[in-house]
Amino acid sequence: MxxxxxxxxxxxxxxxxxxxxxxxxxxxxxxxxxxxxxxxxxxxxxxxxxxxxxxxxxxxxxxxxxxxxxxxxxxxxxxxxxxxxxxxxxxxxxxxxxxxxxxxxxxxxxxxxxxxxxxxxxxxxxxxxxxxxxxxxxxSKVLIWTGQHDSNTFAAFSYLESLSDKKKPKGHDFAEFETRMLAHVSAFIGRAWFRRAWTFQELCLARDAQVLCGEYEIGWATIATAFETLESRGLSQGVFRDAADCLAVSSRFYGKNLAGERPSLSVFLPLTRNLQAMDPRDKIFALLGLAHTHNLLDVGPNYNLSVAEVYTRYARAMIIQEQGLSILSSVMTGYQGKDLPSWVPDWRLPRRTAYLYGFDWPEKADFYNINMGQPGKHVLKPPPGNKLILRGARLCTVKSVYRGNKLIKALMNGESLSAAPVTGWNTFLPLFKRLLDSLSLPQTYQQTGEKPSLALLRTLSTNHLPSPEMITAFVKKTIKSISHYNDTNPRLVSPELKSKLEEAVKKCNQAYAKETDGGVLDLESFLYLCELAIDVLGYKVPKPRLSFSGTIGQRIFGTKTGHSVADYIASMAKTFLHNRIIFKTDNGLIGLGPDRLAAGDQVWDLLGGSVPFILRDASKKQQGKK
Structure with a gap:
């Protein structure tokens, strides 16, 4: 039987x-x-x-x-x-x-x-x-299916677990090993699941999630911790690529109760712009379970509306309910579909530039407030239809533009997933100096009262600078290194180079003696050392018994702290310069703008906005565009 x-x-x-x-x-x-x-x-x-x-x-x-x-x-x-x-x-x-x-x-x-x-x-x-x-x-749990496993899966999951445990293999071959492992992780993160609009919402809502890839399984909490580790080292964008922003956002929600206050739709949409959906309307509908805005609207998922109707309806609703114009920053003039009004973002288009300030919820950070926190008395209420009528004031006009392609190329590190090499930073410095000279800025930048070199560095990195502690460690280490080099190699240093190095030590030490303003002088010392590196890049560093060869510029950034500072700034500049243009206005200000920006465009303060907007007269043709 x-x-x-x-x-x-x-x-x-x-x-x-x-x-x-x-x-x-x-x-x-x-x-x-x-x-x-x-x-x-x-x-x-x-x-x-x-x-x-x-x-x-x-x-x-x-x-x-x-x-x-x-x-x-x-x-x-x-x-x-x-x-x-x-x-x-x-x-x-x-x-x-x-x-x-x-x-x-x-x-x-x-x-x-x-x-x-x-x-x-x-x-x-x-x-x-x-x-x-x-x-x-x-x-009870969310099961994430990413597809069948491949040759990358086992290595990727193993390394993600080691990053989550904050274990770091030791040995001189670690950098090469890490590059290989991060390539496996990047290949896994490149799977379609990480690029879909609906799956983003499903992850954010989960109390507990397990990721399945063929026979292998890993907890989402492990991936999130590994992401935070790589993010702290400035490697998240390179490894996680288009998924980086969404992973950063999802970490704020995963495993948490969403009964309380949630971000508005206008916060989510720019961050999830690179996610894909078979139906373009789902670029909005897929976020309604996360954002609080839809609770205030008489607008639910409605597949009877066209794409243009959905996008326009929600753009108007966000302006009215939030009484703000942040959504206008997502308009991509020159690329948008012709079925949309000029003020409505086309969410079908992937984002061309890095999001400037990341995800600041639940702690609201006013990174930029052009109206100094003054409440506007004007009520924003766009009329039905395709027109948006606003009040504002013209601030200045774009006088000249500068493309950052050469700067980005100088900072690129090939296909490596590690941070930018010291040699790339040394290539960047002369270009930085050349750009600074071409801008013809006064000795004191009028808007901030600081040196123009510091203002330009803040602009290129969108003020994402290393921590004061990191810069202080770099400056002190470099001063010590220069002093030691002068003392131990007196016959190998020319009088001219010796004079420059001694001047650097003296100037930086003087800055420390009067340090009172929370790291600004350290930044100036850092920039002075950069300029020193530019001046003496041609001097070769002899090294009979030293482990470092190259130019004196490379020697300056050859320390561990030097790598950290240079790599951090290089990573930020590469990220935020991509598809953006450096511009100077007729009143001497500098900034970053969209890649279609041109001389003659106007900078406006629009009532209800927290940032200045670049406007172009639609009646005038510029670069073949209206």
Missing amino acids: NNILDLWRNVPHNILQSDDGPSYQYSAIGPDEIRVISLHPGHARDKISLSLESRSAAEAPKRGYAAVSYVWGNPKLNESVQCNERPLSVTSSVVEVLKRLRDHQDSVDLWIDAICINQQDVPERNHQISLMKEIYAKA
């Missing part, structure tokens, strides 16, 4: 099941109900079999279920599963997910959108999408 039962169990279930007969038909569900899958146990060769039942949204979490986060992929319904003993057509990606999640012995309760929502019923789809916030937030 046991042998007969064993034979019965080993017969593939797909032999016992048939796709013949009528397909599964969805029954209507109530407004407070969701459907949950009970995935039947089975083996690898068995056909997928499941039961689908309706549960009240309030009762479902008590019984427990796991919500699945995955990428739809090919939308063709070219596979079939048994649903309530009836065939149901699904995509191949759904079958792949269910096979991975199926248990050999027990049923598994799941929520997966492709099956639990009747995708052919638009009203139901609209309503169920509005419930997804609760579905993912109240799931």
Whole structure:
């Protein structure tokens, strides 16, 4: 008897099941109900079999279920599963997910959108999408399926775990080892799941999430900790690329209760701009479960509206509800679709530039406030239609522009995922000096009262400078290094070079003697050492018994602290100069602007805005654009 039962169990279930007969038909569900899958146990060769039942949204979490986060992929319904003993057509990606999640012995309760929502019923789809916030937030866990594993997966997961544990292998080959490992991590993060709009929301809402890649599994908390480690070293953008901003944002939400205050839609949209969606309207709809703005609008997910109608409707609503113009900073003039008004951001376009200030929620940081915190008395209320009427004042006009391509190229480090090399920094310094000279700035920059070199450095890095502690350590180490070099190599240092080095030590020490302003003098000392490196780059450093060769400029930045400071500034400059233009105005100010900016464009203070805006007279043609 046991042998007969064993034979019965080993017969593939797909032999016992048939796709013949009528397909599964969805029954209507109530407004407070969701459907949950009970995935039947089975083996690898068995056909997928499941039961689908309706549960009240309030009762479902008590019984427990796991919500699945995955990428739809090919939308063709070219596979079939048994649903309530009836065939149901699904995509191949759904079958792949269910096979991975199926248990050999027990049923598994799941929520997966492709099956639990009747995708052919638009009203139901609209309503169920509005419930997804609760579905993912109240799931016992969220299972993230990133696809089948490959040659990168094991190494990537292993290294992410070591970064999470803050373990750092020792030895002279560590840099080469780390570069290889980070390449594996970058390849894994390059998977489609990390670039989708819907999966971003699903992750942020999760209380507990596990990442599955073929046979391998890793906790999301491990990935988040590894990201923070790399971010602290300035490597997050290089490794995580387009996913970096979203990972930074998701870390603020993951595992937390979202019952309290949440960021507005205008905060989320710029940060998630590079995420993808099969339907462009989902670039907004996929965020409604996270942002608080939609609670104030009579606007829910509505797939009966066109893309232009959705984007325009939400842009107007954000301006009215937030009484601010931050959304205008996301307009990409010269690239936008012609179906949109000029003031409405086209979220179909990926972001061309790095987001300047990151994610400042829940602590609101006023990085820039052109109106000095004065409340505006004018109420922003755009009229229905495609026009936006605003009040403001012209501040100045763009006089000249400078492209940063050469500066970026000088800082590039090939395909390496490590920070920029010292040699790249030495190439950057002469270009920095040349740009500074071409701007013809006065000895004191009028806006801040500091040296023009410091003002330019702040501009190029958008004021993302190393910490005062890091710069102080660098300056002190460099002074000590220069003094030591003078003392130990008197016959190898020419009188001219000796004089310059002694002057550097004296000047920097004088700065420390009167240090009173929270690190500004350290910055000036740092810039002075940069200028010194420019002046003496041609001097070769002889080194009979030293481990460092090259020019004196390389010697200055050859210390560990030197690498840290130079790499940090180089990383920031590379990030924020990309697709931006350096400009100077007719009243002597400098700034960074979009790559379509041109001489003659005007800088305006618009009532309701916290930053100045670049405006162009639409009646005048410039660079072939209106």
